[in-house]
Amino acid sequence: xxxxxxxxxxxxxxxxxxxEVGNKAWNLMRLAKAGLPAPPAFVLPxxxxxxxxxxxxxxxxRTLAQGVARIEAxxxxxxxxxxxxxxxxxxxxxxxxxxxxxxxxxDVGLNxxxxxxxxxxxxxxxxxxxxxxxxxxxxxEVVADLPTAPFDALLTAELARTESDAARxxxxxxLKQLTLAMLDCYRTLTGKAFPDDPWDQLASAALAVFRSWxxxxxxxxxRLNGISDEGxxxxxxxxxxxxxxxxxxxxxxxxxxxxxxxxxxxxxDFQFDGQGEDIVAGRQKLSDNDRLPIALPAIWxxxxxxxxxxxxxxxxxxxxxxxxQSGTLFLLQTRRAKRTDWxxxxxxxxxxxxGLTTPSEALKQIGxxxxxxxxRTRFAESPPxxxxxxxxxxxxxxxxxxxxxxxxxxxxxxxxxxILVRRDTATTDIEGMALAAGIxxxxxxRTSHAAVVARxxxxxxxxxxxGLDIDISRRQCRIGGxxxxxxxxxxxxxxxxxxxxxxxAPLTERPDKALAAIAGWRxxxx
Numbered sequence: 001x002x003x004x005x006x007x008x009x010x011x012x013x014x015x016x017x018x019x020e021v022g023n024k025a026w027n028l029m030r031l032a033k034a035g036l037p038a039p040p041a042f043v044l045p046x047x048x049x050x051x052x053x054x055x056x057x058x059x060x061x062r063t064l065a066q067g068v069a070r071i072e073a074x075x076x077x078x079x080x081x082x083x084x085x086x087x088x089x090x091x092x093x094x095x096x097x098x099x100x101x102x103x104x105x106x107d108v109g110l111n112x113x114x115x116x117x118x119x120x121x122x123x124x125x126x127x128x129x130x131x132x133x134x135x136x137x138x139x140x141e142v143v144a145d146l147p148t149a150p151f152d153a154l155l156t157a158e159l160a161r162t163e164s165d166a167a168r169x170x171x172x173x174x175l176k177q178l179t180l181a182m183l184d185c186y187r188t189l190t191g192k193a194f195p196d197d198p199w200d201q202l203a204s205a206a207l208a209v210f211r212s213w214x215x216x217x218x219x220x221x222x223r224l225n226g227i228s229d230e231g232x233x234x235x236x237x238x239x240x241x242x243x244x245x246x247x248x249x250x251x252x253x254x255x256x257x258x259x260x261x262x263x264x265x266x267x268x269d270f271q272f273d274g275q276g277e278d279i280v281a282g283r284q285k286l287s288d289n290d291r292l293p294i295a296l297p298a299i300w301x302x303x304x305x306x307x308x309x310x311x312x313x314x315x316x317x318x319x320x321x322x323x324x325q326s327g328t329l330f331l332l333q334t335r336r337a338k339r340t341d342w343x344x345x346x347x348x349x350x351x352x353x354x355g356l357t358t359p360s361e362a363l364k365q366i367g368x369x370x371x372x373x374x375x376r377t378r379f380a381e382s383p384p385x386x387x388x389x390x391x392x393x394x395x396x397x398x399x400x401x402x403x404x405x406x407x408x409x410x411x412x413x414x415x416x417x418x419i420l421v422r423r424d425t426a427t428t429d430i431e432g433m434a435l436a437a438g439i440x441x442x443x444x445x446r447t448s449h450a451a452v453v454a455r456x457x458x459x460x461x462x463x464x465x466x467g468l469d470i471d472i473s474r475r476q477c478r479i480g481g482x483x484x485x486x487x488x489x490x491x492x493x494x495x496x497x498x499x500x501x502x503x504x505a506p507l508t509e510r511p512d513k514a515l516a517a518i519a520g521w522r523x524x525x526x
Contacts, residue, residue: 003059004067007032007041007236008074020045022093022234027314027334034313036306038331040074041238042067046095046231048210061203064237068202071239080198084121085114087131087240090205091333092212092233096225103142103212105205106275107135107240109198127245129175130167134244134275136182136194139201143208146189154181168244168273202237209235217428221453224434241323241330244275248296248327250288251276253447256307257317259339259455260395260494262346266307268292269445276321276332279447299329310334315357316365317347319452338456340394341374345514352521359521371515377506378495386498387480387490390440390465393451398438398460399491399503402484404472406432412487419490421477423470425450433457438492440499442468460494 005014005021007028018026025043032038044063068079068088077086087109110118110132118128140146155167158178164170170178186194195201212218213233222229243251252270259267270292271278293300303322306329310318320334339347348362357365377397400417403409409432412418417437420429424443433439433453438460444450445463454461467480475486479499484490491500 002045003063004042004044005029006067006070007038007043007238008070009033009035014043014045016045019095019231020047020234022046022236023095023335024091024093024333025234025236028236028238030313031331031334034309036309036331037329039239039241040071041236042070043093043237044206044235046234048232048235057203057207060206061199064199064202064206067237071237075239077239079109079202080114082113082117085109085117087114087118088202089238089240089332090202090209091236091238092209093236094213094227094233095231096227103209103215104277105135105138105142105208106277107131107138108201108205110135111196111198114198122245124245125172126175127242129172129179130170130244131240131242133175133179133182134277135201136179136186138277139194139205140182140186140189142212143204144186144190146186150185150189151182154178154185206235206237209233217430220430224430224457238332241325241328241332242275243271243323243325244273245325246273248299249323249325250274250292251279251321251323252292253279253319253321253445254303254307255317255319255337255447256311257337257343257347257350259317259319259337259343259452260393262339262343262350264350266304267446268303269447276323279321279445296324296327299324299327302329306331311351311356315361316351319447338452340396340455340458341369342376342395342511343455344369345371345374345511345518349514349517352517360525363518363521363525366518371518374515375508375510376495377508379491379493379500379504379506383491383493383498383500383504384502386493386500387482388465388467388499390462390468390497390499391446392461392494392497393446393448393463394455394459394461395494396458396460397491397493397495397504397506399489399506400437401487401489402477403432403436404470404475404477404486405429408432408475408486409435419492421468421470421490423468425454433459438462438494440465440468440490440492442470460492462492462494462497462499465499 009032013029014021021043077084079086090105115128115132119125137151243249250272251274254268269279270288272288317337318334319337321332323330348366351357352362400419401412402421403412403418406429409418413435419438420432420436421440425441441463470477489503491504
């Protein structure tokens with residue numbers, strides 16, 4: 001097993017596959033080999049995490065330097081340089097995909113000198129200062145294990161001072177002021193300055209990503225999904241591309257098919273002038289989906305073409321992360337799409353009909369699904385007027401008592417079904433999500449980590465609910481102006497996005513056409 005593997009066009013694949021380099025890096029290798037637009041990268045294999053005793057950091061730094069040299073040669077940029085600086089992301093990647101359960105650090109390599117170099121390189125001071133403040137907050141949370149609240153408060157204060165609604169409305173002067181305030185905050189909280197040396201940043205970020213394998217949320221996810229604790233995570237270091245470069249730039253997450261229903265349609269979230277964490281973290285309401293095909297028609301057409309290319313390459317529906325930098329499209333990762341059982345059935349049948357897979361392969365893909373248990377629920381034809389219409393991220397319906405955090409879910413679930421209601425559902429809520437019958441959030445999109453995990457768990461999930469305001473101190477929330485106490489019942493319709501007061505009775509339907517097709521495969525194979 002090599003110390004690292006380059007992920008570049010023309011580079012060989014790792015002989016050990018995903019088990020050696022993690023699912024994320026393995027799929028990136030396949031993207032690069034197929035000529036798809038993945039930024040240059042390298043990966044430290046999964047066995048690194050098992051040999052990182054205190055004496056191993058020197059060898060880690062040496063290997064990181066060797067890997068970075070390969071990216072530098074591919075990009076013509078240099079890590080830590082004051083001319084043409086290279087910035088990188090540091091990403092986790094286990095052999096089995098665990099969406100959002102381990103950590104990522106973006107924009108690694110920025111300091112007082114390289115931020116000015118990035119301005120000279122791009123002519124875009126807003127990009128440079130926005131990336132620097134993102135690095136500080138991400139590093140503080142992932143590497144230094146600091147709370148996010150003090151940094152969020154600084155951003156909120158700057159938005160109030162400038163009368164802005166979102167960070168992407170801040171100009172470079174405001175972002176510089178915010179960055180300097182975050183540097184001071186980091187020093188106050190840790191008692192030492194934010195690390196100035198890019199190589200220190202990189203080594204510390206890699207170590208933190210290795211450690212995230214043992215984070216409580218990752219351990220809980222593995223337990224809930226029957227994944228062994230032995231594998232460990234690989235670490236992928238990838239050249240940064242910038243969706244926050246303004247203009248024709250943005251970040252998105254796409255599914256090649258609808259992961260809730262299985263319908264053959266590009267299913268995506270996109271944010272202009274943003275980075276990937278803006279999409280997957282679930283902390284923002286996303287509003288640019290409709291703008292993407294209008295403002296960037298060539299990118300839109302290419303994305304739809306890539307859906308077919310990915311399915312042909314991997315033989316299954318995919319969930320992929322992408323960035324558009326100044327009108328150029330990059331794929332940052334792809335993985336087998338998490339989906340509902342209903343969607344899995346329809347995807348399997350449709351992909352056989354389209355010639356993208358065989359009946360025998362499709363039967364393997366749905367082999368662990370209890371076909372007799374697959375059903376879709378809906379409410380009666382004439383429900384009462386809804387309190388609000390949110391964005392549906394997972395189909396079906398659910399009724400339950402409102403629970404405003406995971407502890408409340410655990411407490412109230414003893415008496416019956418619950419609905420987890422949050423401003424933004426973080427992946428640290430995995431225990432509550434697993435117990436709840438449904439999930440409702442005020443922010444986020446259909447492709448956030450929480451929505452992806454909810455679909456995998458088979459939970460009804462509505463996001464970006466308008467008029468949802470939570471008062472955690474009083475254990476109350478308001479939905480569309482209606483006051484609801486924790487413990488009161490609400491009902492969620494994952495087919496329409498409607499939120500109703502009280503408990504509604506569900507109706508059930510079965511996927512009879514898809515089940516008939518599968519029965520035919522089995523008869524033919526007998």
